[in-house]
Amino acid sequence: MSNGVRSFPLLRLPIDCLKHIVQRMEEIDKFAISLVSKRTQSLVTSTNLLKCRKINICVRQAVSIRIDLPSHNRLICSFENYQVQLDNLSPRNIKANVSLGQTERFIHNKPSYRFEDWLNHVLGVYGRCGVRTVIFDRLLPNFDTQVREILKTLRPEKFLYLGLPTFENKNEGSESIHEVFMQNFDEIILSNWTDVTLDDLLVMNSEEIKIRSDRVIDEKILNRFIKHWIAGSNKRMKYLTIGPQSNFQLVTIDKAAVLKGIRHVLVPKECR
Amino acid sequence: MSCEEPTTSPTPENNITVVSSDGKEFLLDLKLTEQSETLARLISNFEYDRTDVKKDPVPLGNITSAQMQKIIEWLQHHRYYPKWEQNDIHYSTSFTFETWVEEYLNIPNNEMFELLNAANYLNIPRLFSTICRIMASRITGKSAEQIRTVLNIKTDVKNDVYTGIPIQEDSSSSEDGMSEISLSPSPPPI
Structure with missing residues (x-):
């Protein structure tokens, strides 16, 4: 066999071979491959190898994109430095801490990527067009003035949680x-x-x-x-x-006052 | 996995000759060729399994003698193994290989690449699948940057600051000392 540099020129393989290798990778490795270059991103996207059950966004101390995988594991891209400065609400070059379940696996930053680009990347490689749920546990700095833009950026499709x-x-x-x-x-x-x-x-x-x-x-x-x-x-x-x-708490509410003048049927507890 | 080796030895009638791209001839027991779907189909089409048929050497223009030697080693080892059945093709943490396979595939990535192409060309599913799984495991736990190094993938297109012309496209380098091979049709554009 030939001698030479110990690298494996994956992209020189026929597409079927490539698919076989990527198929056998762990979910987070497939995602990491998609981040390597535009060509690997396109490879992962076109071969439809990354699958997920849903994608959510969680706005807490950090903003994170949460990808629920078919294996019931969760891949998280967490951005500590997104939207912390009022004068630069959507900075480029934000770092993503990528973790699988509870284990942080690697940190990645793509210099040209803003949060929107990261989200588009995730939606693209997982073949989704929107985020299922957005959970706000804190307000983003520009929420009052740019709520439309924020919702346009985060793209919740079905559920919104405002806590x-x-x-x-x-x-x-x-x-x-x-x-x-x-x-x-x-x-x-x-x-x-x-x-x-x-x-x-x-x-x-x-x-x-x-x-x-x-x-x-x-x-x-x-x-x-x-x-x-x-x-x-x-x-x-x-x-x-x-x-x-x-x-565990009980609601103390005056039912009679709530239903005053309203024709209604009280559903028995066992039927609820 | 274990296997029993029978005492029968191959007879000359049960052999075919294959010729590698560098002109070296290899005598192959027909029993071994059963593991290669490409060779098995060829033998079946030309009725090489019949004793009265003249067995012309089979040219394997895309496989070098070194690769053929390595392939024969694999075929010999798995000679009496049951027919390969594809099980789980997805990631598994519990996947293990027998010691012989680990030693056999303890080779540099570039050699692994050539062997994978050869296994794909000859359609040897057990070898092909094993290499795919080992390659996938070599990526496990690596960051995107580390993967870039292992797979020798260059960065994305950058335009020349003066001319605006793209300087390079991301691709696996062809200047890494690899021998030129064209085992299968050119990889389609990805």
């Missing part, structure tokens, strides 16, 4: 929050939410709304909303769920 314990002064950003409520999601979950107003409820356009809060909505507001809803105010909405923050 904003520090977002006390909601009135200041109520217009931007209404922009979010107006989106046609399958489900929107408001967690740790306080002071849900009638206007908030009336602009909600998702099929299912879940509100978890320790402070229960005022019964009169709820009663008025249900009457509006019956009259056709929220055409897409099918279910409204209101519950305590914790599953």
Whole structure:
């Protein structure tokens, strides 16, 4: 056999051979291959070798793209330095800490990549056109002024989770929050939410709304909303769920006040 | 995996001759060729398994004598193994190879590349699959940058700052001391 440099020129193999090798790689290695160059990205994309169940985005201390794999493992690209500066909201050259499950495997940065490019890369190689759920546990610095752009960037398709314990002064950003409520999601979950107003409820356009809060909505507001809803105010909405923050708590709500003047049937517990 | 070696020895009628690209002849027992779908089909088409048929040497213009030697070593070792059945083609943490295979494939990546191409050309599924799995395992746990080095992939297109003309495309280098081989049709553009 020939002597020479100990490298394996993978890209010189016929496409079928390439597929066989990539198929046998661990999921995170396939993803790493897609980051090597445009050609390897195109190889991984065109051979349809990367599969996932769903892609979510989580905005916590770091912003992360979470890819749920068919093996029920999770690949996470976490960006510590995304959206930390107000004067440069979408910086290039952000570093991704790529991990599989609990184990961090490598750090990668593509100099030209902004967060949007990373997301497009992930969606492209996994053959998806949008993110299933976006979870906000904190607001991005420019959320109030650029909510549309943010949603356009993060591209949630079905679910939005807003868990904003520090977002006390909601009135200041109520217009931007209404922009979010107006989106046609399958489900929107408001967690740790306080002071849900009638206007908030009336602009909600998702099929299912879940509100978890320790402070229960005022019964009169709820009663008025249900009457509006019956009259056709929220055409897409099918279910409204209101519950305590914790599953172990009980909701203390005056049912009679909520349902006053509304024809209704009480469903027995065992049928729920 | 274990196998029993029978006591029968191959007779001259059960052989065919293959000729490597550098003109070296190899006498191959027909039993060995069963592991290569390419050779087995050729033998079947030209009825080389019949004793009254003249067996012309089979030219293997894409395989060097060194590669053929290595391939024969593999075929000999697996001579009495049951027919290869493709099991799991996906990643597995519990995949192990027998010691002989580990030693056999303890070769530099560039030699592995040539052997993989030869196994693909001769269609020897057990060898092909084994090399694919070993190559996949050599990537395991590496960052994108480390993979770039192992696979000798150059960076993406960069335009010349003065002319705007692309300087290089990402591709595996052809200047790495590899022997020129064209075992299969040119790889299609990816």
